[in-house]
Amino acid sequence: MNIAVCICQVPDSASAVAVIDGALDMTRVTWVMNPYDEFALEEALLLRKQFPGSTVSALAASPESGKDLLQKALAMGADRAFEVRSSPLQDPFQTAWVLAEAVRNLYGKALPDLVLCGRESLDYQNASVPAMLAVMLDLAFIGPVSALGADGERLELERETEGGTELLVARPPLVISAEKGLNTPRKTGIRQVMEARKKPLEILQASEPPPPLVCLEGVEPVSKKRRCRYAATPEELAAMLDSDGHIRQISGEG
Amino acid sequence: MAHYLVFLEPRNGLVAGVSADVWHRVQEQLSSGDRITGFVAGAISPGALDVLQGSGTVYHALSGSPAVSPGTVLCRMLSEFVRKEGCTAVVMAATTAGKMLAPALAAALPASLLAGCTSGSLPEKVCRRYIHSGSVLAAYRPEAAIRIFLQGREHRSSPFRSMERPRYVVFQESLGPLQDAEPLIRTISASGSPEDISEAGIIVAGGRGMGDASRFSMLEELANLLGACVGASRSAVDEGWRPHSEQIGQTGKSVAPELYIACGISGAVQHLAGLASARTIVAINSDPYAPVFDVADYGIVGDVREVLPRLTDAIRDVLRKK
Numbered sequence: 001m002n003i004a005v006c007i008c009q010v011p012d013s014a015s016a017v018a019v020i021d022g023a024l025d026m027t028r029v030t031w032v033m034n035p036y037d038e039f040a041l042e043e044a045l046l047l048r049k050q051f052p053g054s055t056v057s058a059l060a061a062s063p064e065s066g067k068d069l070l071q072k073a074l075a076m077g078a079d080r081a082f083e084v085r086s087s088p089l090q091d092p093f094q095t096a097w098v099l100a101e102a103v104r105n106l107y108g109k110a111l112p113d114l115v116l117c118g119r120e121s122l123d124y125q126n127a128s129v130p131a132m133l134a135v136m137l138d139l140a141f142i143g144p145v146s147a148l149g150a151d152g153e154r155l156e157l158e159r160e161t162e163g164g165t166e167l168l169v170a171r172p173p174l175v176i177s178a179e180k181g182l183n184t185p186r187k188t189g190i191r192q193v194m195e196a197r198k199k200p201l202e203i204l205q206a207s208e209p210p211p212p213l214v215c216l217e218g219v220e221p222v223s224k225k226r227r228c229r230y231a232a233t234p235e236e237l238a239a240m241l242d243s244d245g246h247i248r249q250i251s252g253e254g
Numbered sequence: 255m256a257h258y259l260v261f262l263e264p265r266n267g268l269v270a271g272v273s274a275d276v277w278h279r280v281q282e283q284l285s286s287g288d289r290i291t292g293f294v295a296g297a298i299s300p301g302a303l304d305v306l307q308g309s310g311t312v313y314h315a316l317s318g319s320p321a322v323s324p325g326t327v328l329c330r331m332l333s334e335f336v337r338k339e340g341c342t343a344v345v346m347a348a349t350t351a352g353k354m355l356a357p358a359l360a361a362a363l364p365a366s367l368l369a370g371c372t373s374g375s376l377p378e379k380v381c382r383r384y385i386h387s388g389s390v391l392a393a394y395r396p397e398a399a400i401r402i403f404l405q406g407r408e409h410r411s412s413p414f415r416s417m418e419r420p421r422y423v424v425f426q427e428s429l430g431p432l433q434d435a436e437p438l439i440r441t442i443s444a445s446g447s448p449e450d451i452s453e454a455g456i457i458v459a460g461g462r463g464m465g466d467a468s469r470f471s472m473l474e475e476l477a478n479l480l481g482a483c484v485g486a487s488r489s490a491v492d493e494g495w496r497p498h499s500e501q502i503g504q505t506g507k508s509v510a511p512e513l514y515i516a517c518g519i520s521g522a523v524q525h526l527a528g529l530a531s532a533r534t535i536v537a538i539n540s541d542p543y544a545p546v547f548d549v550a551d552y553g554i555v556g557d558v559r560e561v562l563p564r565l566t567d568a569i570r571d572v573l574r575k576k
Contacts, residue, residue, distance in 0.1 A: 014387030015523055024390065035505060093361060122504055124385050128357035128367060135361040140326050143354060146498070160499050161350040162265065162450040180505050181498045213366045217380060217393040224388065224526060226535070228553040234561050237536070237554050238568030246513050246534060247572050250481035 001054040001172070002112040003044040005078070006099055006133070007037040008062040009069045010123045017123075019221040033072050036118025038185035039178035043148060044116050045077045046183060050150065055079045057106065059204075061086065061098050067201060074196035075188040081199070082106070086206035092124075093213045096132035098206040103137060105204060111137060113172040119144040119179050127177075134175035142168055143177025255287040258376070259336060261346035261355065262294040262312070268302045269294065272347035272453055276405050278414035280345055281308035283376050291339065292420060295328055307416040315425040328355060333362040335425075336400065343376065345403045348452075356404045366396030369404035370508075372531075376403060387504055387527035406531065407453050407510045451483045451500055457511045457532075459485035459502055460495075461525075463518020463539060463558050467495035472562045473517060479569055485509065487519045503528040518558040521546025538562065 011017055011029040018025040033041075041058060048054040058073035061084035070081035084102045089095045103115060115137065120127035127144075134141030146165075147158035157168045157176065188196075231237035241247050260277045263270040269277075280290055292312035294303070303312055315331060332355075336344060344359060346352040348369065360367040368381035372391070381394045451457060458477045460470055470484065477484050486496035488503055502509055504524040510531035517538045519525060526549055529535065537550035540557045547553045554561055 011386065013523065014389045014527065017386040017389055019390055024386075092357065092367075093364065096361065122387070126357070126367075126369065127353055128360065131354050131357040132361035135329065135358050141354065141358065144350075159350065162270070162453070179498075180501075211397060213360060213364055213398045214368065214381075214394045214396055217395045219385075219390050219392045222384065222389055222391050222530075224530070224549045226549055226551050228537070228547050228550045231552065231554045234554065234556075234564035235568045237552060237561075238565055238572055240552060241536070241569075242572045244534075247480070247569055249573060249576055 001047060001051045001114065002107065002110075003047060003054060003056045003114045003116060004103055004106070004112040005037070005041045005044045005056060005058050005073070006115065006117045006129065007041060007058050007060050007069060007073055008034050008118075008121050009060075009066075010034045010121055014123075019219050022218055022220070024219055031068065033069055034118050034121045034123075036120060036122070036178055036180070038076075038118075039180065039182045040116040040118050040176075041073060041076055041078065042183045042185040043176075043178055044114070045186070047114070047150060048077075051152065057082060057112075059084055059099060059102055059106075061089065061095055061102065061206070070201045071193070071196045072188065074199045074201075075192040076186060077192075080202060082202045082204050084204050084206055087208065089209070090212035090216070091214045092126045092128035092132060094209040096129045096136055097209040099129070100133055100136035101206055102204050103133075111139065111173050113174075115139070115173075115175045117143075117175065117177045119177045130175055130177035137175065139173050139175050140170065141175040141177075142170060143175075144179035145176050146179040146181045148176070148182065255289070256285070256343060256376075257289040257291065257339065257341045258284075259332075259339070259341040259344045260290065260292045261332065261344060261352065262292050262306075263347060263349055263351055264294060264296045264298050264302075267297065267299040269298065269305055270347065270349065272349060272407060274305050275408070276345055276347050277306055278308065279405070279408065280376065281310075281416065282414050284309070290420075291341065293332065293335065293425070295331070295425075303420070303422060306420055307414060307418065308420060309416070309418050311421040311423055313423050313425040329358040329362050332359055336363060336365075341400065343401045343403060345376065345405060348404045348406045349450075352404055356402050360402050363400050363402075364398055365400035365402045366398040367402045367404065368394060368396060370406060371403070384527075384530045387523055388530040389523070406508070451485050451502065452507045452509055454483035454485075454509065454511050456480050456482035456513045456515075457485045457502070457509055458482045458515045458517065459487065459519060460490055460517045460558070461487035461519030462489040462493070463520075464490060464495065465518075465559065467493075469559060470495060472559070472566070476515070476562060476566045476569070479566060479573065480513075482511075482513075482515075487525050488522075516546050516550070517562060519546055520544045521549060538565075 009031040012032040058078040117130040149156040290310035295315040371381040491501040514532040537546040
């Protein structure tokens with residue numbers, strides 16, 4: 001089974017992201033692999049173990065993605081790691097476009113059996129790249145997946161929806177996005193990290209993508225601070241909530 | 255002049271409540287000359303569309319079951335429809351299905367996807383939304399001629415009412431030969447809670463301060479009283495006290511309730527990221543310096559295990575007198 005995993009980097013804590021002169025300042029940020037992408041990569045590695053002979057290739061297309069991200073993927077166990085190098089990507093459409101181009105380039109017409117992505121990246125939370133990538137590769141898309149089972153021909157996948165848990169049956173090729181709970185991503189030790197440093201990082205130069213569909217026009221910092229009114233007792237709290245109109249009979253709610 | 259296409263999601267044979275809300279919000283915002291069209295795919299009960307008020311036409315694609323993968327059949331059907339009808343905007347609710355369909359449709363058309371905009375009005379030139387866990391507000395400009403709006407739950411002051419009813423038309427297009435490649439939905443097991451937390455009007459959420467899983471029954475009692483949903487912080491979910499479907503925050507769900515009661519939740523930035531759209535926040539925590547009090551409108555310092563039963567009793571008294 002040939003598996004491509006799309007990974008990206010995100011700030012490890014949003015509190016380090018600053019806005020200076022109307023622009024994002026990321027100089028204090030420490031970057032980590034997007035947690036949802038860890039679930040995707042871990043699932044690929046588990047499938048490789050189940051189906052010997054499989055290959056797992058990690059692809060990173062984001063302006064910040066560098067050595068660290070790819071080495072982390074190799075340390076976790078990816079067979080190959082590719083940096084998809086491009087001009088700065090402005091929206092998920094451009095990101096999906098360069099990833100689709102890279103996947104086609106690497107796998108040719110056959111396409112990989114599975115393309116795994118994280119549900120969303122934690123920085124912008126668009127959750128758009130997996131579905132867009134599927135359209136561009138002309139593959140079916142299932143996500144966000146919280147359980148996956150494979151028997152060689154078919155996949156059984158679960159996802160949580162408003163109506164309950166859906167069980168889906170599908171055949172590769174397929175694009176899948178990983179939800180938290182799909183697995184427990186492995187930790188990487190010193191030995192794996194050192195070994196990963198010896199593996200080559202491969203670079204794929206992307207073509208110029210089509211123009212973005214949305215553009216970031218400006219940013220401003222947000223203060224979430226509110227003035228908290230303290231109650232001394234639970235009874236006082238109930239009275240405060242009631243006098244401000246927050247307690248209503250259930251039947252009165254639409 | 256705008257032509258809005260509203261994607262109506264079927265749920266249990268009816269039009270999902272959030273989809274009907276989206277339909278009525280678009281109705282409210284129609285200017286003269288604007289058009290509105292609804293599209294529903296899959297099996298719905300007779301009379302399911304009666305909840306929809308206002309003008310326009312609703313197309314019903316009988317063959318497109320909700321079981322189809324949005325990336326393929328439904329997406330193709332809608333993108334062809336949008337092109338043929340000359341729709342300028344597609345509006346849908348930010349449900350699990352909507353969140354998958356919207357980006358696929360954006361790539362297929364192509365169209366500018368505007369999700370989670372803080373302003374509910376559609377014709378605005380710029381979509382303002384939170385990024386980086388709610389610490390930054392960003393303004394996004396759509397570049398494509400067609401826009402797709404993915405709309406979260408919104409606080410409604412008054413329901414939309416109209417004497418008009420939309421026209422019902424059966425959508426006749428054939429689905430084409432794609433179905434072999436389609437992932438199939440085998441079973442759907444009903445979820446434990448009747449309402450999804452991301453659509454809840456009131457949420458009572460518990461964190462590490464609850465101490466163990468059994469004490470969430472206190473939250474359930476208060477939630478039953480208020481008609482609320484129970485939510486959880488990441489630590490409570492990681493402890494195995496609650497399912498991931500109830501997790502609120504960065505790696506869980508974003509919520510937009512009118513009232514949010516945080517019980518034994520310290521208020522880590524990752525949790526607060528899911529609360530950016532909550533209207534009123536109540537914090538109960540034993541640590542007076544817990545960051546949750548910085549974002550709360552009402553607070554009480556104390557052990558949730560003592561505060562909650564008394565608060566529930568006091569609210570029960572208040573309700574009894576109404």
